[in-house]
Amino acid sequence: MPDPALAVRDVSKSFGGVKAIRDVSLEIEAGERISVIGTNGAGKSTLFNTIAGVFPASSGSIELFGEDVNRLSTAARARRGLARTFQTSRLFEQLTAADNVFIALGGNEFRGGLLRLARRSPARWDRVERLLDRVGLAGRGEHLVADLSHGEQRQLELAMALALQPRLLMLDEPAAGFSPAERGQLVRLLRELPQEITLLLIEHDMDIALAVASRVVVMHDGEKILEGTPDEIRASERVREIYLGGSIDHAA
Numbered sequence: 557m558p559d560p561a562l563a564v565r566d567v568s569k570s571f572g573g574v575k576a577i578r579d580v581s582l583e584i585e586a587g588e589r590i591s592v593i594g595t596n597g598a599g600k601s602t603l604f605n606t607i608a609g610v611f612p613a614s615s616g617s618i619e620l621f622g623e624d625v626n627r628l629s630t631a632a633r634a635r636r637g638l639a640r641t642f643q644t645s646r647l648f649e650q651l652t653a654a655d656n657v658f659i660a661l662g663g664n665e666f667r668g669g670l671l672r673l674a675r676r677s678p679a680r681w682d683r684v685e686r687l688l689d690r691v692g693l694a695g696r697g698e699h700l701v702a703d704l705s706h707g708e709q710r711q712l713e714l715a716m717a718l719a720l721q722p723r724l725l726m727l728d729e730p731a732a733g734f735s736p737a738e739r740g741q742l743v744r745l746l747r748e749l750p751q752e753i754t755l756l757l758i759e760h761d762m763d764i765a766l767a768v769a770s771r772v773v774v775m776h777d778g779e780k781i782l783e784g785t786p787d788e789i790r791a792s793e794r795v796r797e798i799y800l801g802g803s804i805d806h807a808a
């Protein structure tokens with residue numbers, strides 16, 4: 557058996573007195589597509605941040621492609637093939653869409669003068685344009701991020717994550733603020749991802765979460781309470797209760 561892309565074992569994370577996640581375990585095979593759902597405050601983003609190394613787990617362990625990464629920084633985890641987007645935007649607002657992708661391709665060394673140099677390379681331009689095209693931003697490259705719609709900014713974040721050629725792609729609510737048309741486009745894009753990319757998706761929109769995933773993880777009050785196929789999740793009384801009982805407002 558090859559190593560799983562990701563193995564989360566009994567991971568907990570507390571912030572002061574708040575146990576944001578409690579003893580969460582999750583194993584994902586390479587190439588699998590997993591959605592994490594759950595109401596506001598369930599611990600979804602905390603789980604992501606712990607996997608990505610934004611902060612250390614309070615207890616438990618995390619393995620990426622068979623390697624213990626508990627003590628590794630976010631950058632070191634990224635070098636091992638993990639790319640993620642954030643629930644709130646982390647774009648360079650005063651640069652163009654294309655320049656943001658250039659930076660993702662080249663790392664921070666592309667900022668400033670080197671960015672102008674990178675822009676002279678037709679091969680890089682070709683990659684940038686293909687990435688923009690892939691996420692539905694064809695022809696928008698020379699627009700400033702600040703002038704893009706909210707949906708376009710999220711599409712750009714996805715292009716930047718894909719620029720890293722990730723082995724494990726983690727997206728935190730990529731459809732937040734999307735129009736129905738943009739939602740449909742996102743579902744198509746995620747379904748067309750190369751098979752070798754493992755996908756871990758947090759998504760409030762059940763339709764998207766269930767359309768994209770082969771397996772769905774349900775979080776509630778910091779715990780993983782259920783895991784199943786999209787059909788099992790659709791049929792689950794527990795999930796219905798949680799979603800009817802709890803708020804599914806979009807906080808952001």
Ligand SMILES: Nc1ncnc2c1ncn2[C@@H]1O[C@H](COP(=O)(O)OP(=O)(O)OP(=O)(O)O)[C@@H](O)[C@H]1O
Nearest residue numbers: 571574576594595596597598599600601602603807
């Ligand atoms: N940096 C932080 N400092 C303190 N408390 C935090 C921090 N991040 C998250 N929490 C708390 O941890 C719990 C889980 O939050 P988290 O953001 O992981 O939930 P979520 O499932 O992503 O919610 P949402 O759907 O609203 O994005 C919440 O009670 C939250 O207030």
Ligand SMILES: [Mg+2]
Nearest residue numbers: 600601602643
């Ligand atoms: Mg969140």
